[in-house]
Amino acid sequence: MTAAKRNKTPSNALIPQKGFARFKKNFLRDRQLYLLIIIGIAPFILFHYGPMYGVQIAFRNYRIADGITGSEWVGWKWFEEFLTDPNFKRIFLNTLIISLYSLVTFPLPIIMALFFNAMRKQRYKGVAQTISYMPHFISMTVFVGILNLILSPTSGIYGNLFRLFGGNGYPADFRTLAGSFRHLYIWSGVWQGMGWQTILYTSALSSVSSELHEAACLDGASRFKRIIHVDLPAIMPTIAIMLILRMGGLISVGFEKAYLMQSPLNLSTSELISTYVYKRGLSDFRRFSYGTAVSLFNTAINITLMLITNYTSKKVTENEISVI
Amino acid sequence: MKRNKKMTRAMGILLAVVMTLGLLSGCGGNGSSSGGGKKLTIGIPQSAVVTDYYNNSFTKYIEEKLGAEIEFVLFSNANEAMNQLSLMCAAGDELPDVLVGFSNMSGSLMYEYGEDGFFIDMKDLIDQYGTEFKAHMEALSQDEYDRVMDFITKPDTGAIYGLPTYSAVTISDYMQSQMMINTQWLNTLGLDAPTNIDELYDVLVAFRDEDPNNNGKADELPMLSPAIYYYVLNAFVYYDSANPYNITDGKVWAPTVSPEYRQALSYLCKLYNEGLMKFDIPANDAKSTISGNGTTARVGIWCGNPQTDMNHSAQVLDQYDVLEPLADKTGKGGYLVERPRDLLLTGHITKDCEDTALAMRFLDCCYEDGAVTRRRHGEEGTNWVWVDAAEPNIFGGMSHIKVLNSDLFGSNNVTWGSLLPNVYTDENYLTIASTAPGIDKEIARILYAQTELAQSWRKPAETVVNLKLTIDERAERENINGKISTTTSQYFGMFLSGQLDPAKDADWNKYVSDMEACGLSKLVDIYQAAYDRQ
Numbered sequence: 001m002t003a004a005k006r007n008k009t010p011s012n013a014l015i016p017q018k019g020f021a022r023f024k025k026n027f028l029r030d031r032q033l034y035l036l037i038i039i040g041i042a043p044f045i046l047f048h049y050g051p052m053y054g055v056q057i058a059f060r061n062y063r064i065a066d067g068i069t070g071s072e073w074v075g076w077k078w079f080e081e082f083l084t085d086p087n088f089k090r091i092f093l094n095t096l097i098i099s100l101y102s103l104v105t106f107p108l109p110i111i112m113a114l115f116f117n118a119m120r121k122q123r124y125k126g127v128a129q130t131i132s133y134m135p136h137f138i139s140m141t142v143f144v145g146i147l148n149l150i151l152s153p154t155s156g157i158y159g160n161l162f163r164l165f166g167g168n169g170y171p172a173d174f175r176t177l178a179g180s181f182r183h184l185y186i187w188s189g190v191w192q193g194m195g196w197q198t199i200l201y202t203s204a205l206s207s208v209s210s211e212l213h214e215a216a217c218l219d220g221a222s223r224f225k226r227i228i229h230v231d232l233p234a235i236m237p238t239i240a241i242m243l244i245l246r247m248g249g250l251i252s253v254g255f256e257k258a259y260l261m262q263s264p265l266n267l268s269t270s271e272l273i274s275t276y277v278y279k280r281g282l283s284d285f286r287r288f289s290y291g292t293a294v295s296l297f298n299t300a301i302n303i304t305l306m307l308i309t310n311y312t313s314k315k316v317t318e319n320e321i322s323v324i
Numbered sequence: 325m326k327r328n329k330k331m332t333r334a335m336g337i338l339l340a341v342v343m344t345l346g347l348l349s350g351c352g353g354n355g356s357s358s359g360g361g362k363k364l365t366i367g368i369p370q371s372a373v374v375t376d377y378y379n380n381s382f383t384k385y386i387e388e389k390l391g392a393e394i395e396f397v398l399f400s401n402a403n404e405a406m407n408q409l410s411l412m413c414a415a416g417d418e419l420p421d422v423l424v425g426f427s428n429m430s431g432s433l434m435y436e437y438g439e440d441g442f443f444i445d446m447k448d449l450i451d452q453y454g455t456e457f458k459a460h461m462e463a464l465s466q467d468e469y470d471r472v473m474d475f476i477t478k479p480d481t482g483a484i485y486g487l488p489t490y491s492a493v494t495i496s497d498y499m500q501s502q503m504m505i506n507t508q509w510l511n512t513l514g515l516d517a518p519t520n521i522d523e524l525y526d527v528l529v530a531f532r533d534e535d536p537n538n539n540g541k542a543d544e545l546p547m548l549s550p551a552i553y554y555y556v557l558n559a560f561v562y563y564d565s566a567n568p569y570n571i572t573d574g575k576v577w578a579p580t581v582s583p584e585y586r587q588a589l590s591y592l593c594k595l596y597n598e599g600l601m602k603f604d605i606p607a608n609d610a611k612s613t614i615s616g617n618g619t620t621a622r623v624g625i626w627c628g629n630p631q632t633d634m635n636h637s638a639q640v641l642d643q644y645d646v647l648e649p650l651a652d653k654t655g656k657g658g659y660l661v662e663r664p665r666d667l668l669l670t671g672h673i674t675k676d677c678e679d680t681a682l683a684m685r686f687l688d689c690c691y692e693d694g695a696v697t698r699r700r701h702g703e704e705g706t707n708w709v710w711v712d713a714a715e716p717n718i719f720g721g722m723s724h725i726k727v728l729n730s731d732l733f734g735s736n737n738v739t740w741g742s743l744l745p746n747v748y749t750d751e752n753y754l755t756i757a758s759t760a761p762g763i764d765k766e767i768a769r770i771l772y773a774q775t776e777l778a779q780s781w782r783k784p785a786e787t788v789v790n791l792k793l794t795i796d797e798r799a800e801r802e803n804i805n806g807k808i809s810t811t812t813s814q815y816f817g818m819f820l821s822g823q824l825d826p827a828k829d830a831d832w833n834k835y836v837s838d839m840e841a842c843g844l845s846k847l848v849d850i851y852q853a854a855y856d857r858q
Contacts (some may be wrong), residue, residue: 064413065440086841087810153602154545154622155612169532169542173602178821268818271810280806282407288414 058293071289078293087276095272098182098258099250105190106246110239112194113201114227129202132195144260147188151175176265185261185270204238205231240313248306251298273298362392364682367420367674369405370398371741381703381738389689392682402427402742413442421677422686425742429486429669432798435478438485443672445483449684456691457487460747464492468665471790475667479795487671487687487745494750494775502660502774503555503627508643509536509544520651520658521559521591528600531624539620547601547625548613553592553816555627558659559650560588562784565661568812569851571786576851578844580812581836587652589819589826596820615640630770641766646773649781660781671745690744699746701727702738791854801850807842 027034053068058078060071082088112132119125138146153159153170162171174180208231216226255274262270273294281291368377377383377396387394397420399405406428412419419442437443450457461469472490477483505517510527513536518524528546530536537544557563561584562570568580579585595601614623621640630641651658671687673680689695701708708727793801815835818824824831 063440064442084841085807086838087807087814090814152613169599170545170602178817178823264813265817265820267810267814267816268821268823271814276810279810282410288410 055292055296057289058296060289062289062292074289078290079297081290082294082297087271090268091271091273091276094269095251095253095274098185098253098272101182101186102189102253103246103250105186106243108190109194109197110201110235113198113205113235114231116198116202117205117231118223118227129195129198132198134195135192136196138192140254140256141260143188143192144257147184147261148175151184175261176263178266178269181261181266181269185258189257200238200242201235204235208234237317240317244306244309244313247309248302250305251301362390362679362682363395364390364392364422364679364686365395365397365420366686367397367399367409367423368740369402369425369742370400372401373735374737374739374741375735376737377740379737380740381706382698382740385695385698386686386689390682390686399426413437413440419674419676421674421679422683423672423674424687424690424744425670425740426672427489427668427670427743429672430802431475431669432795432802434486434669434672435795437672438478438483442675443485444675444677444680445485446487446673446684447482447484449673449680450484450487453681453684454688456688457745457747460691460749463749464490464747468492472667474792476669479792485672486669489666489668489670489743489746489748491666491748492750493748502777503552503625503647503649504630504644504770505625505647506531506536506621506623506643507645508621509624512536512538517645517647518650519648520653520655521556522653524556524559524650525595525600528595528624529598532598532600536624537620537622543622545602545613545623546599547595548623552601552625552627554661555649556592556595557585557588558661559657560584560591560652561657562659563661564787564789567788569788569848570784571788571851571855574855576788576848576855578839578848580808581839581844584652584657586826586832589816593820593822593826597822630767641770644770646770646777648777659784660778668743670743687745691747695744696746696748697725699739699744701725702736707738786855788851788855791851791858793850793854797850797854801847804843804847808839808844808847811838811842 057068057071059073059075060068061074061077062068062071066072116125116129119128135143148156150156151158151174153162153173158174159170174184212230212234213226216230221229251273253272253274255272255278258270258272259275259278262275277291277294281287281294370377374380377398383394399408402425405426409423409426434443438445446454461472464472468490472488476486476488478485507517509531510517513530513534515527515530516523518527531544531546532542535542535544554563554565561579561582563579563585568578569576570579571577592601614626615621619640621643625647626644630644649658649660671690673683673687677683690699697708698704704710706728708725711724711726714724815824815838819826819831819835824835826832
């Protein structure tokens with residue numbers, strides 16, 4: 001419908017038509033464009049909207065033999081089970097805290113992109129950027145393996161440095177401490193992802209008109225002032241959109257990394273909704289329903305958060321920046 | 325211009341053809357069958373060490389035996405394979421004819437697969453084709469026979485949806501993992517091996533402070549391993565981590581909420597906080613942690629598997645000896661958890677199997693002694709040979725097999741890696757000769773001592789391990805156990821890391837009430853009911 005609206009031309013406006021008639025006329029005129037959209041929409045219908053039909057098993061006692069629609073309807077049973085689980089509170093809090101914590105690191109790629117942009121030597125800039133992207137391409141399993149090796153108090157760099165600078169014996173093992181899990185999780189994530197996340201901002205920055213910079217220079221703006229008053233406002237819309245999208249995924253903290261970093265001692269902070277669902281919901285097909293219910297619960301929270309951010313952004317920027 | 329257009333069109337057609345060909349060749353793959361012959365599709369969790377399943381001497385051996393061609397559907401490791409299987413069933417995919425090596429399959433899950441028609445009942449097939457299986461089962465003692473048959477048979481209908489891997493060997497090279505203490509350190513410091521927890525504490529302090537490995541550096545780790553706390557817990561109360569429920573005088577109770585467990589937690593906290601105990605997790609770290617630069621031992625007490633943890637090299641293993649279970653302050657305790665002999669479900673025939681007789685013949689042929697030897701030691705002639713005069717093996721038994729080159733823990737294409745349906749006996753299993761590089765004399769010595777200790781040490785009069793539960797009770801148990809194990813380990817971490825204090829009533833009560841909320845009493849009642857029925 002939005003596409004139809006946008007295609008409204010003056011010639012249409014001359015002959016006032018309403019509702020379906022107008023849509024039909026536009027549709028027939030732009031049929032080739034609509035045909036092109038199908039390519040983009042089809043995967044969504046196939047892989048995102050189609051499977052939603054199966055979400056109903058969150059309200060059923062799913063058994064494969066009975067099928068999705070044939071399984072017994074149990075209503076909110078699985079939601080109740082999850083919400084009354086004594087572990088629920090801690091797991092939910094763990095997930096929430098780690099999400100909010102990761103949100104704190106949101107500005108870092110922006111700062112880095114601004115730095116990259118302010119670099120004078122193009123060659124150094126290229127090298128620095130490439131190096132910073134690299135960790136992104138390491139698979140998570142290998143990445144956590146590297147982390148484990150580096151942080152080993154007995155044989156890792158960390159332990160060796162500790163002894164090199166006069167430490168006696170072995171330092172505390174961060175990999176297994178409940179208190180250090182969150183910091184380790186977030187900051188290793190920053191290390192791995194920051195360079196990659198700068199790409200979007202860098203490309204937005206490259207479109208800043210040089211005239212603006214020249215004008216600012218003439219007015220006597222320093223390099224730092226130009227970053228603050230020229231670059232930053234220029235990429236503000238990108239930042240806002242990224243923030244909205246980030247809010248949408250706030251509670252869905254990645255599963256694999258937390259799962260790989262878990263140890264018996266840090267479970268009190270490292271058990272997240274996603275890992276718990278995996279352990280309890282997936283390996284046994286009788287519990288598919290439970291897993292679905294928890295995921296649905298998760299998604300509901302995510303959507304709510306995203307809508308709130310979107311609404312706020314809409315209000316603050318007067319309808320300029322929003323994803324919906 | 326015209327020519328250009330033609331070129332473009334020609335290029336387009338060429339591209340289309342190439343891409344289509346690419347797609348088609350993708351479909352061919354390994355499935356290129358020789359036509360006419362019988363074919364069996366085997367679903368198996370992939371082992372990281374097997375380089376090739378098709379061009380594989382064990383595959384060839386089985387193919388020859390069956391006179392049929394084998395195709396594989398490779399799953400991820402045994403853990404993930406269970407998820408993949410349940411997703412395949414849910415999606416309605418075609419299943420492989422036979423599934424082997426799904427060793428994480430629980431009994432009640434298997435019944436469910438059977439009830440829903442994904443696994444077929446093999447009872448009649450076993451009668452007809454299961455000669456090797458039956459022969460090996462009949463060689464077991466009556467108790468063992470009953471245990472295995474109970475395990476694979478669905479109680480109400482008597483259907484058999486899976487075949488077992490059962491280890492009936494007296495000394496296993498991977499089952500036991502008990503506490504090992506560095507005797508050389510004890511000698512250096514003039515100490516005796518600890519017999520109770522107070523002595524353990526003193527010994528650990530001496531290990532930490534008095535440089536027992538004589539290298540002038542404070543690089544000693546007094547006690548190490550993620551699992552060692554089970555052994556310390558058992559000084560206070562019998563605690564079987566797989567079934568943490570005990571029976572005393574006909575009453576079932578949960579050790580996880582007992583005062584003894586609470587004392588044990590306090591004691592463990594003390595060890596942990598004073599740097600006497602480390603939780604060094606990654607298994608690949610164990611060797612470098614224990615042996616340091618290769619010849620200097622750095623660990624006083626550890627628990628684990630001397631073979632796999634040390635990566636099959638044993639430079640410092642001669643310093644270690646098995647430590648007997650410890651007693652608590654009052655002299656009570658000192659339990660050793662007896663791990664029941666391994667019994668797993670590893671062979672199933674699925675609904676999509678057309679030639680069930682062939683499938684059953686395949687499963688049965690895995691039970692043959694020859695197949696077991698090949699599975700464990702690889703190809704005859706290359707990896708091992710028959711010898712006429714039996715030679716003593718490192719476990720003290722006699723063996724007709726001489727292993728030439730048995731390091732099959734590294735990458736190879738002579739085995740399948742995963743567990744197959746087998747009944748291991750001393751005859752077909754303990755054939756490792758002393759010349760084999762895969763196992764060392766020192767490893768054998770420790771394994772032998774561990775096994776002897778496990779057999780001779782006193783045990784609780786009754787345990788919940790062999791209680792017979794109904795199908796509903798089993799499902800309930802699995803549900804409750806899932807919550808309880810999460811809660812136990814989370815609280816364990818919080819107690820040890822100092823977030824909570826086991827000595828504080830408020831913290832302890834919070835833990836107990838959370839355990840109750842998980843359904844602890846309900847599970848105790850289930851066990852009690854099962855016990856009373858027997």
